[in-house]
Amino acid sequence: MSITVIKPGLMATIQDLGRSGYGKYGVIVSGSMDRFAHRTANWLVGNDEGDALIEVTWSGMSVRMEREMWVALTGGDFSPQMDGVPVPMWRPVFVRKGSTLTFTGPRAGCRTYLAVAGGIDVPEVLGSRSTYIRAGIGGMKGRVLKAGDIIPVGTGKGRLRHPSTKGTQPFDAVRWAVPASERPAYSEHPYVRIVRGPQFGDFDDMSRRALLDHDFRVTPQSDRMGYRLEGPRLQLHRPQEYISEGVTMGTVQVPSDGQPIILMADRQTLGGYPKIAQVAGADLPVVAQTPPGSTLRFREISQTEAEQLWMDQGIRLRRLARMIALKLKEDGWLDGLD
Structure with missing residues (x-):
């Protein structure tokens, strides 16, 4: 067959x-x-x-x-x-x-x-x-x-x-x-729930506000490895070097150009860029169906809320x-x- x-x-x-x-x-x-x-x-x-x-x-x-x-x-x-x-x-x-x-x-x-x-x-x-x-x-x-x-x-x-x-x-x-x-509530302009990443506090106040207050466009360079976003430039308080550490699907990294990347299914196993956020696991299907050219906006939730959403989706x-x-x-x- x-x-x-x-x-x-x-x-x-x-x-x-x-x-x-x-x-x-x-x-x-x-x-x-x-x-x-x-x-x-x-x-x-x-x-x-x-x-x-x-x-x-x-x-x-x-x-x-x-x-x-x-x-x-x-x-x-x-x-x-x-x-x-x-x-x-x-x-x-x-x-x-x-x-x-x-x-x-x-x-x-x-x-x-x-x-x-x-x-x-x-x-x-x-x-x-x-x-x-x-x-x-x-x-x-x-x-x-x-x-x-x-x-x-x-x-x-x-x-x-x-x-x-x-x-x-x-x-x-x-x-x-x-x-x-x-x-899942697929949309061309979804709200995506996130929790703070380990380096969230290393970004300046303006960048932390911009992450939540502005739309980010999914660029044509996005693929199965990661969604490259275009929006306000996110900056650290001061330049720093980071030790590479484990990443997972939904990790939001910010390279030196200040434009965030949401890591997806074909992501690398380690990442050395600062990680400003992590997409809640329950919202990953929505991100996966957001096409290039559309926009998304992040909404912060707590770790406890993200875990509850994940358990609810499992049920x-x-x-x-x-x-x-x-x-x-x-x-x-x-x-x-x-």
Whole structure:
């Protein structure tokens, strides 16, 4: 069972939830940028949450389904169509052999996640199927997808039954979807909650106020490694040298030009620039879907508030996973519950 890439679009890669445990050797985590959309897409097709899928950045991609299979699309809306028929998102969709899925243009967000029942079955590298392009490892030979790629789909974990009748349309979609109220609040101009970073106090008063009082534009130089922002110049009280220390997804560093960078999935393992803030983990999906050219504004919260938001999102995700599984079982698609 496989998927054939007809047109790769701007950028598409195979990702899972990342390559953890190797940071001490300088190996980055990588993985999907929007972990909420990743997990939900997998649950919708009966997969484990960490199974590999396709992360599509912007649009223009076109793929052909070489077998009948269940798929789900989550994250940004790129106006997906199957043989010219609009495909609904955030729900399981059964597609027929030979159908072609095309992303025709972005409506919201900047990354779509395509999960297939059984998961993308490329070889693991250091325990992960995630693509890390700079090192050339994982995914399809460590690179972006290109025209002619044949992407293998696994069969061992897929637990969704196929419809017993043959339809005439290129796909059949279930009637329900993940409610909008249960999804992240994607926006082109989001408020992003942050806590103070370890060097917050090293910046002058004007810079600390500017961080919270002004919009920052996401520049075209932003990528999976980091979001480069453009706004007021943030300055230290006095020039200092810092010892490199660990960073994580959402760390906000400020290099010498004074323009902050939000580190993302393909971030380095260590950073020597001053860290003025840390994005609350619950808001990382929103940041991941903020496209270049749009703006964001930071809002400070306490460490306790950030931890509570993270715990609340975990509860919300577990509830969503159970809800999807129950709905699939109720409809007669899922073989059983774990």
